Amino acid sequence: MTDQNNPHTNKKSLSERRWLILARPLIIIVALIATWxxxxxxxxxPKYMLPPPADVWHTLLARxxxxxxxxxxxxxxxxxxxxxxxxxxxxxxxxxxxxxxxxFWLMPILLVSQAIPxxxxxxxxxxxxxxxxASKIAMAALIIFFxxxxxxxxxxxxxxTGWLDLARTMGAxxxxxxxxxxxxxxxxxxxxxxxxxxxxxxxxxxxxxxxxSSHGLGYLMLHANARVQIDMVFACLLILCAFxxxxxxxxxxxxxxxLPWQPDSLKPVR
Amino acid sequence: MRSTExxxxxxxxxxxxxxxxxxxxxxxxxxxxxxxxxxxxxxxGSFTCLLGPSGVGKSTLLRYFxxxxxxxxxxxxxxxxxxxxxxxxAYMAQQDLLLPWRSVLENVVLGAxxxxxKPDYEKASHLLTEVGLSDAANLRPAELSGGMKQxxxxxxxxxxxxxxxxxxEPFSALDPLNRLRLQELAARMLRGKTVLLxxxxxxxxxxxxxxxxxxxxxxxRLQDAITPKGQSPRNIADPDIxxxxxxxxxxxxxxxxxxxx
Numbered sequence: 001m002t003d004q005n006n007p008h009t010n011k012k013s014l015s016e017r018r019w020l021i022l023a024r025p026l027i028i029i030v031a032l033i034a035t036w037x038x039x040x041x042x043x044x045x046p047k048y049m050l051p052p053p054a055d056v057w058h059t060l061l062a063r064x065x066x067x068x069x070x071x072x073x074x075x076x077x078x079x080x081x082x083x084x085x086x087x088x089x090x091x092x093x094x095x096x097x098x099x100x101x102x103x104f105w106l107m108p109i110l111l112v113s114q115a116i117p118x119x120x121x122x123x124x125x126x127x128x129x130x131x132x133x134a135s136k137i138a139m140a141a142l143i144i145f146f147x148x149x150x151x152x153x154x155x156x157x158x159x160x161t162g163w164l165d166l167a168r169t170m171g172a173x174x175x176x177x178x179x180x181x182x183x184x185x186x187x188x189x190x191x192x193x194x195x196x197x198x199x200x201x202x203x204x205x206x207x208x209x210x211x212x213s214s215h216g217l218g219y220l221m222l223h224a225n226a227r228v229q230i231d232m233v234f235a236c237l238l239i240l241c242a243f244x245x246x247x248x249x250x251x252x253x254x255x256x257x258x259l260p261w262q263p264d265s266l267k268p269v270r
Numbered sequence: 271m272r273s274t275e276x277x278x279x280x281x282x283x284x285x286x287x288x289x290x291x292x293x294x295x296x297x298x299x300x301x302x303x304x305x306x307x308x309x310x311x312x313x314x315g316s317f318t319c320l321l322g323p324s325g326v327g328k329s330t331l332l333r334y335f336x337x338x339x340x341x342x343x344x345x346x347x348x349x350x351x352x353x354x355x356x357x358x359x360a361y362m363a364q365q366d367l368l369l370p371w372r373s374v375l376e377n378v379v380l381g382a383x384x385x386x387x388k389p390d391y392e393k394a395s396h397l398l399t400e401v402g403l404s405d406a407a408n409l410r411p412a413e414l415s416g417g418m419k420q421x422x423x424x425x426x427x428x429x430x431x432x433x434x435x436x437x438x439e440p441f442s443a444l445d446p447l448n449r450l451r452l453q454e455l456a457a458r459m460l461r462g463k464t465v466l467l468x469x470x471x472x473x474x475x476x477x478x479x480x481x482x483x484x485x486x487x488x489x490x491r492l493q494d495a496i497t498p499k500g501q502s503p504r505n506i507a508d509p510d511i512x513x514x515x516x517x518x519x520x521x522x523x524x525x526x527x528x529x530x531x
Contacts, residue, residue: 160367162363162365162367163367163369165333165336165338165361165363166361166363166367166380167384168337168338169336169337169338169359169360169361169436170380170381170384170385170430171357171381171384171385172384172385173384173385173386176383176384176385176386177384180380180383180384181369181384184369184371185369187371259371260410261370261371261410261412262370
């Protein structure tokens with residue numbers, strides 16, 4: 001409280017945060033590349049096992065047209081899968097929170113869906129949905145669905161009881177109670193689930209591409225690996241990492257901006 | 271931010287014209303009676319305070335009137351005008367219960383929004399002025415101090431304009447000065463309504479209440495009401511009030527020694 005009322009500390013911590021948000025990834029990237037270079041020197045591993053950073057950089061530049069072409073597919077699969085999975089998770093969480101019957105029937109099915117290893121599911125999805133985008137989107141959506149559902153359901157079932165009491169004495173309708181209290185109150189929990197989903201979404205798409213596809217970074221990696229073009233594999237991995245991080249930061253930013261009232265001890269109020 | 275004196279009629283829109291009688295109330299949690307055979311009458315337009323040690327069941331009794339107690343419950347609530355009490359009570363809790371994503375003004379009109387009615391923003395702004403929050407109407411609750419939050423909660427309670435107001439330790443989390451100010455404000459703005467206020471502060475009860483009951487024991491019993499003289503908010507330095515405070519503390523303290531025996 002006292003911290004929030006002090007505009008001076010706010011300003012300072014905010015600009016400090018901005019600076020760190022930009023600088024931190026750079027510092028981490030430089031440190032990781034340095035570690036990688038040290039590993040190459042210390043182990044003396046041959047280029048076809050562990051290519052040095054400079055070789056991978058060269059491949060990134062030389063083959064950027066091919067890489068970007070395939071990256072488009074993976075990015076599209078991931079982003080569409082993310083929204084599809086989040087939409088399905090929302091659709092599952094709301095009735096589960098509202099009706100105990102739905103909860104009792106759906107919860108075991110949800111758990112079973114998570115007990116099946118995704119690698120085992122991928123060939124089936126490719127068989128059913130084909131070599132194209134659909135099977136990869138389905139794969140990403142399946143991975144995303146669970147964290148979003150669980151987080152959102154959790155948020156919906158933990159509405160502050162005082163608000164529910166107040167709403168009852170005010171004669172709130174069930175629908176209005178949901179749309180004006182329970183849903184907004186659960187949005188921070190949904191946001192947590194969505195952040196986790198954002199981080200894991202590319203995994204689904206890449207697994208789908210490994211199992212059967214003719215496009216995408218997963219496909220490119222598999223082929224490069226078979227031809228011992230390890231620098232190409234690394235280049236694909238780097239693009240995947242860059243995309244994942246960018247996607248995560250965009251999502252995080254949007255979620256924070258959308259929920260400015262969200263209690264967050266790390267973030268100043270204004 | 272200054273509280274203004276115009277529109278003093280605001281709180282009198284919907285005065286209570288009926289007595290509320292509670293008969294043979296019983297509430298049990300996990301098989302143990304919190305209270306049973308409890309009778310209490312809230313007279314039309316009177317301010318009743320309920321005092322008692324923590325955990326004795328004061329809040330449960332208040333929530334019983336609000337229709338918020340579920341489970342192992344029996345007893346009857348009747349109103350002297352034969353209409354049901356439901357939908358005629360407004361509830362104010364110890365926590366402000368402001369929704370953090372709505373502005374102060376939007377919180378004040380919450381009741382209408384939840385009932386799918388058209389919110390009367392003009393009246394809400396008026397009430398915010400009355401509780402001294404006209405400048406804070408568009409702020410979010412996180413930007414308010416504790417006292418301002420409770421003022422906003424009071425405005426939301428008054429916005430409901432119900433004849434009966436149930437308040438569960440609404441001022442107990444405030445600092446002494448803010449508490450006195452809010453008590454004054456509440457006494458002025460709730461005049462004419464039937465109020466049941468739960469508190470653990472004997473002075474607050476004597477300052478505001480027309481009738482002060484001590485609830486004590488297990489299962490809890492209501493002791494005979496103490497009726498402080500004069501109109502509320504009363505002066506807490508008044509010797510009569512101080513004498514009655516001693517009496518109330520006695521009722522509460524005697525109970526504590528019984529518990530220890």
